[in-house]
Amino acid sequence: MERSAEYFNAAEIFGENVFNDSVMQERLPKKVYQKLKQTLKEGKELDLATADVIAHEMKEWAIEKGATHYAHWFQPMTGVTAEKHDAFITEPMENGRALMSFSGKELIKGEPDASSFPSGGLRATFEARGYTAWDCTSPAFVRQDAAGATLCIPTAFCSYTGETLDQKTPLLRSMEAVSKQALRLIRLFGNTTSKKVTASVGAEQEYFIVDREKYLKRKDLIFTGRTLFGAMPPKGQEMDDHYFGVIRERIAAYMRDVNKELWRLGVSAKTQHNEVAPAQHELAPIYASANIAADHNQLVMETLKKVAGRHGLQCLLHEKPFAGVNGSGKHNNWSITTDDGINLLDPGVTPHENIQFLLILTCMLKAVDIHADLLRESAADVGNDHRLGADEAPPAIISVFLGEQLQDVLMQLIRTGEATHSIKGSLLETGVKTLPDFMKDATDRNRTSPFAFTGNKFEFRMPGSQDSTAQPNIVLNTIAAEAFAEACDFLERAEDFELAVHDLIKKYATDHQRIVFNGNGYSEEWVEEAKRRGLPNINSMVDAIPSLNTEKSIKLFEMFGVFTKAELDSRVEIEYETYAKEINIEAKSMIDIAGKQIIPAVIRYTTMLAASITAVKAACDANVSVQTELLVEVSDLLADTRAAWSKLKEVTKRGSAMQEGRAQAVYYRDEVMAAMEALREPVDKLEMIVDKDMWPMPSYGDLIFEV
Ligand code: ADP
Ligand code: MG
Numbered sequence: 001m002e003r004s005a006e007y008f009n010a011a012e013i014f015g016e017n018v019f020n021d022s023v024m025q026e027r028l029p030k031k032v033y034q035k036l037k038q039t040l041k042e043g044k045e046l047d048l049a050t051a052d053v054i055a056h057e058m059k060e061w062a063i064e065k066g067a068t069h070y071a072h073w074f075q076p077m078t079g080v081t082a083e084k085h086d087a088f089i090t091e092p093m094e095n096g097r098a099l100m101s102f103s104g105k106e107l108i109k110g111e112p113d114a115s116s117f118p119s120g121g122l123r124a125t126f127e128a129r130g131y132t133a134w135d136c137t138s139p140a141f142v143r144q145d146a147a148g149a150t151l152c153i154p155t156a157f158c159s160y161t162g163e164t165l166d167q168k169t170p171l172l173r174s175m176e177a178v179s180k181q182a183l184r185l186i187r188l189f190g191n192t193t194s195k196k197v198t199a200s201v202g203a204e205q206e207y208f209i210v211d212r213e214k215y216l217k218r219k220d221l222i223f224t225g226r227t228l229f230g231a232m233p234p235k236g237q238e239m240d241d242h243y244f245g246v247i248r249e250r251i252a253a254y255m256r257d258v259n260k261e262l263w264r265l266g267v268s269a270k271t272q273h274n275e276v277a278p279a280q281h282e283l284a285p286i287y288a289s290a291n292i293a294a295d296h297n298q299l300v301m302e303t304l305k306k307v308a309g310r311h312g313l314q315c316l317l318h319e320k321p322f323a324g325v326n327g328s329g330k331h332n333n334w335s336i337t338t339d340d341g342i343n344l345l346d347p348g349v350t351p352h353e354n355i356q357f358l359l360i361l362t363c364m365l366k367a368v369d370i371h372a373d374l375l376r377e378s379a380a381d382v383g384n385d386h387r388l389g390a391d392e393a394p395p396a397i398i399s400v401f402l403g404e405q406l407q408d409v410l411m412q413l414i415r416t417g418e419a420t421h422s423i424k425g426s427l428l429e430t431g432v433k434t435l436p437d438f439m440k441d442a443t444d445r446n447r448t449s450p451f452a453f454t455g456n457k458f459e460f461r462m463p464g465s466q467d468s469t470a471q472p473n474i475v476l477n478t479i480a481a482e483a484f485a486e487a488c489d490f491l492e493r494a495e496d497f498e499l500a501v502h503d504l505i506k507k508y509a510t511d512h513q514r515i516v517f518n519g520n521g522y523s524e525e526w527v528e529e530a531k532r533r534g535l536p537n538i539n540s541m542v543d544a545i546p547s548l549n550t551e552k553s554i555k556l557f558e559m560f561g562v563f564t565k566a567e568l569d570s571r572v573e574i575e576y577e578t579y580a581k582e583i584n585i586e587a588k589s590m591i592d593i594a595g596k597q598i599i600p601a602v603i604r605y606t607t608m609l610a611a612s613i614t615a616v617k618a619a620c621d622a623n624v625s626v627q628t629e630l631l632v633e634v635s636d637l638l639a640d641t642r643a644a645w646s647k648l649k650e651v652t653k654r655g656s657a658m659q660e661g662r663a664q665a666v667y668y669r670d671e672v673m674a675a676m677e678a679l680r681e682p683v684d685k686l687e688m689i690v691d692k693d694m695w696p697m698p699s700y701g702d703l704i705f706e707v
Helices: 021-027 030-042 048-064 104-108 168-188 219-224 249-264 290-310 355-370 372-378 403-416 470-491 497-511 524-533 541-549 551-559 565-619 625-657 662-689 700-705
Strands: 067-074 082-087 130-134 141-145 148-159 197-211 269-274 280-285 313-316 330-338 451-453 458-460
Touching (some): 021 030, 030 048, 048 067, 048 148, 067 130, 082 148, 104 130, 148 168, 168 197, 168 290, 168 330, 168 470, 197 290, 197 700, 219 565, 249 269, 249 280, 249 290, 280 290, 290 470, 355 372, 355 403, 355 497, 372 470, 372 541, 403 497, 470 497, 470 551, 541 565, 541 662, 565 662, 625 662
Antiparallel strands (some): 130 148, 141 148, 269 280, 330 458
8 A cells, every 4th residue: 555645664764864973973074074173072163164164064965955045043131042044055156046145154154234133231232242152062054844844053143242142142252151060060970981971951841732724813912912801611621631642633634744744853753642721732842952953843843833724723932821721830850960971860769878979969959059049040921921820830938849850868867867778669450460560669650849850860840831941941950069069178188088978968958858749739728838948939020030130140150151240140130120011012912902993892792782772662572681691791891891901001011111120020920910900800701791703803712622
């Protein structure tokens, strides 16, 4: 039987659009290839002659894939990627034919005008120059879409004066910091062979899929990515029947295309399933180095959106597109591994004997405890404010889940200074002869913890679904580097290493045990308990932002050359501005939708009711109490709506006239958001009463149950 053209061999297409190591090995002259490898290994700059050869081969390869343009692909602080396309075509030759060229200089350096990207006051608009520089640790790729094919070169983005204007540069700096300090630490335990330690990340991406026709009828989704109005349908997620449910055909066909696109780009999309909320799904790739994982996650988000359009669907990456059901996050799985394959977070079978692991683990407890505010901040974005602490989302309090086995080892350490045994996994008897009994893990999972140790990695569950993974990993890498450095400073000077390391582990475990919490993170009791323990509970982005440039934070980031004070200050500015701007757009969208769509629709409905009362009365003396009651109720709600609408207009106007900065952001959170909620209330009530045919937009039920 002939295989349908629709089926494809995943192994054959995987990475076919990536200028990866094997392509380079095949196409580059041996010497050039070796030079590049050497440069990568030593983290040095590439010389222009070598870059010229690489650029030429890259261009030839890209043209074979149909590429007409190249683009420096970068990640400014807008949360999404940016690119500027240039055609390969250069001056026409004498016979009028175009020459295709791409030089080493064009490969390694670009000069997009930086003045329109957020810089938080780092750069005045007249100093518009910005540079993009090739990050040769992340491979170039060809993206094929409606615009044709484009050779995309992952780049870092900085200002004329060298300050970072992007997410990639600090991420790369933090990776170097954690590598260096982790190496120092394992040297103390006799490791002489590992040369590098890589922070690896696996980012699980959650998203919603809705029908595109319906999406286009929702101005709130179009302008803000979330619904600003909408009453709960009769059914939500209470039956748990969507989670891991059979994937519907339309969605399955979409996922298949997403996977195909991603595989061709070398993104190892691996897991896919339905999530808890109706219309919610998840995609997880196989983990990769933190830098590549961040790039790949951007490609995942782009691809999810792009392919949805082809299927008449719309992908919603917002953290809380629908009130009342779960929001979307991006679980950030993080580990550190040596170049010779040792995962430093692997406890082994008997963790109590693994002193190196216990030191690393307690260093992490210390790091997370001391910098809980920074971790919380790294997950802050405007959309995530609706998620943290609500429904399935982790609470806004940072705590670490260790599980029974490690918790027990830790308690032994704290009590006696020594751990003598580890709880073992036991046999799980299925009770069915034909099913195998199997060894269960020594530790169950805890889905309510924001920062859970899951076997050989930490899973940070706070980050929002539309945010870059760069920020949380910059923080994780740097705080780990600091804790390792401090431990090494002490241990390198110790006379009796064995004794010193035991004391240090006990000290860290004791001093920072308050950050460990294995219970239900969603319970009210935990909020109280966390308060007693003195753990910060930062409920909104606006309150999280100041952690970025505290003295503690500046000292941390400057020490490891990740951010300067000026860069941190600029990021603080950008975040306040972003917050106010996004809420301003939401408020204006509500004003627009309520004013032009909802209020007129409700007036039409009341007119119809009034006409019906008159008509019925004229025809006979029948009972018109229902119409009358409805008319009164709807008219009252309409009056409430109009009053709330006017109030929202007024506060928004005041807010947008304010100077940008913290005070404006606080105003938007406290005044504008409150006015938005006040407008939503009567409107959602009206939606439950007004004739569905007259309601001007699809309902929650239409959107999440009919995809
Ligand atoms: P879950 O059961 O938590 O949903 P998934 O299998 O969906 O787990 O996702 C786990 C993610 O963690 C994947 O992206 C996976 O590649 C990643 N991961 C696995 N091991 C490691 C590791 N050592 N370091 C970083 N990420 C890892
Ligand atoms: Mg998960």
